[in-house]
Amino acid sequence: METVSRTSKSDLFQASQVVTDWGRIKRAKVHHIAKPKSEEDLRAILAYARENKLKISIRGIGHNAVGQSFLENGIMVDMTGLNQVIELDETGKTLRVQCGATWERVTQVLEPKRLGVSTKQEFDIFSIGGSLAANVHGKSIDYPAMISHVLSFRILTADGEILHISRDEHPDLFRAAIGGWGLLGIIVDVTLQLVDDRVVEKSEVVYMKGDQLVAAYTERVKRDPEATPLCYGFLDTRFTNGFYVTYRYLDDGKTYSLDQLKRDEANPIFFDIFVWLQRHCSFIRSKAFGLTWATSAKPEITLRSRRLLLWDRAPKSFNDMLLQKYFIPVKNFPAFLPKAKAILEGYQKDIKLLLLHFRYQPFNDEAMLASLQDEAMCFLPVYLAEKDNPKWVAVYEQVTNDLLNEVLSHEGSFYLTFIPATLDQVRRAYPHWDRFVEVKNKYDPENRFTSLFYERIRS
Ligand SMILES: Cc1cc2nc3c(=O)[nH]c(=O)nc-3n(C[C@H](O)[C@H](O)[C@H](O)COP(=O)(O)OP(=O)(O)OC[C@H]3O[C@@H](n4cnc5c(N)ncnc54)[C@H](O)[C@@H]3O)c2cc1C
Structure with missing residues (x-):
């Protein structure tokens, strides 16, 4: 669907303002916020930027934490106006969608057809473009990062052309732009390979001492991965005890309506109150893990795609948290944990942890900036943040x-x-960083597409 209408200049560009992102640590005063509604608008924004020697940053929903979607005095392109589902091919199980759409929009279309995506984040709030640019990974252990189910996409590059990209057409751009943090151009739409959205059942919730948990969890993940789409764990914030939760595909021959597969989750308001109490009362914080375990132990039958999500709707309190994801090779994870414990204990007076989560991350290194170089455990501390306190x-x-x-x-x-990391830290974790920069410079020699995040690493 080539949209040709063009928004008037005054509607397309909003005045200069200070913007931030979910992290609320980075800020910038942008020259304009541009709100395109068509591909013509995207081209007009690029032409305007070139004429006025302005940089462009791209924003989906703005849920990063390191200034990836804006730059001081740059144009911030808000993609949410380009949000149409273009084509669903139920037979071939493919979906073409504009990149300003959110997963929520995609779910509305796919769920009634019992189709889903293999990989997505733990909330449905993110844009498809932001997810592609991050090459997101999910909670599932049976599918790797998002690039694995991308068939092709269209991207507006710095010279004003919209290129069709696949594993055969501009393969370097395919590998660089997915997971490329908006630095190669504006991804306009994407075609995704879908999977059947199968019914899953919570099959185990296993509680044990922290020092035994990782070995037991790793053994469980490896046991029957085809039958077990989800298996993830939690540690208490002192690393003393923990548990893991497993879901298996349910092939019991019964037909379940979507209504029967609803998740029985607590109202997010209760979660928000629980988080508030933990923030203000160390006694509640000390008891919180037990409650998390008790609520996790409830039985559940639902859809795989619904269970990929942590909550159907993100609780408000998530806006006042910060989280991080570290990927440690499976073989090194047991040695890493005591070191992480010692570091976090050293800061416990000042930094309150809400929880510690871990999960197996299936290996995939197709993207140039793949975050895994081996099969890994994702270690995910969640902090009760004070984002406005320097x-x-x-x-x-x-x-x-x-x-x-x-x-x-x-x-x-x-x-x-x-x-936020230094160039040296980025190079150590991302061995193809220099190759990525070469490809960026090939398609974007004037560094038109950039962000505070990229300028900081380069400097
Ligand atoms: C509470 C929370 C939970 C999360 N859970 C997960 C998770 O389970 N798994 C996971 O992998 N990630 C997770 N994330 C991280 C999240 O997936 C990424 O930050 C993602 O990029 C956010 O999408 P967005 O639409 O908000 O993108 P934005 O923050 O707006 O942008 C992120 C990047 O994408 C680029 N971009 C956006 N749209 C386009 C486009 N059309 N073309 C080119 N580049 C574009 C931007 O320039 C920027 O570099 C989580 C984040 C939060 C805050």
């Missing part, structure tokens, strides 16, 4: 740097969307 932010940056260096010394990697 003192807290300074300590948070220290703990992040300490954890990051520990991860790197265990041959691990980290998720660029949450962690």
Whole structure:
């Protein structure tokens, strides 16, 4: 669907303003926010940027934490107006969708057909473009990062052309733009391979001492991965006890309506209250893990795609948290955990942890900036943040740097969307970073597409 209408200049560009992202740590005063509704609008924005020697940053929903979607005095292109599902091929199980659409929009179309995507994040709030640019990974252990189910996409590059990209057409751009953080151009739409959305059943919730948990979890993940789409774990914030939860595909010959497969989750308001109490009361914080375990132990039958999500609707309190994702090779994870524990204990006076989550991440290194170089465990600390308190932010940056260096010394990697890192740290975790920059310079020699995140790494 080639949209040719063109929005008037005054509607297309909103005045200069200070913007931030989900992290609320990085900010910038942008020259304009542009709100395209068509491909013509995208071309007009690019032409305007070139004429006025302005940089362009691209924004989906803005849920990164490191200034990836804006730059001081640049144009921030808000993609949410390009949000149409273009074509669903039920027989071939493919979907073509514009990149400003969210997963929520995609779910509305796919769920009644019992189709889904193999990989997506733990909330449906993110844009498809933001997900592609991050090459997102999910909670499932049977499918790797998003690139694995991308068939092709169309991208507006710095010279004003919209190119069709696949594994056969401009393969370097295919591997660079997926997971390329908006630095190669604006991805306009994408064609995804879908999977059947099967019914899953919670099959095990296993509680044990922290020091035995990882070995038991790793053994469980490897046992029958085809039958077990989901298997993820939690540790208490002292690393003393933990549990893992497993879902298996349910092939019991019964037909379940969508209504029967609803998730029986607590109202997000209760979660918000629970988080507020933990923030203000150390006693509640000390009891919180037990409650998390008790609620996780409830039986459940639902759809795989619904269970990929942590919540159907993200609770408000998530906006006041920060989370990080570190990827440690499976073989090094047991040695890493005591080091992580020591680091986090060293900061416990200033930095409150909400929870520690871990899960197996299936290997895929097709993207140039693949965050895995081996099969890995994702280690995910969630912090009760004080985003508007500069003192807290300074300590948070220290703990992040300490954890990051520990991860790197265990041959691990980290998720660029949450962690501001130096060029050296990025190169260690992302061995093809220099090749990525070469491809960027080939398609974008004037560095038109950039962001605070990229300029910081380059400087
Ligand atoms: C609470 C929370 C939970 C999360 N859970 C997960 C998870 O389970 N798994 C996971 O992998 N990630 C997870 N993330 C990270 C999230 O997936 C990424 O930050 C993602 O990029 C956010 O999507 P967005 O639409 O908000 O993108 P934005 O933050 O707006 O942009 C992110 C990047 O994408 C680029 N971009 C956006 N649209 C386009 C486009 N059309 N063309 C080219 N580039 C574009 C931007 O320039 C930027 O570099 C989580 C984040 C939060 C806050």
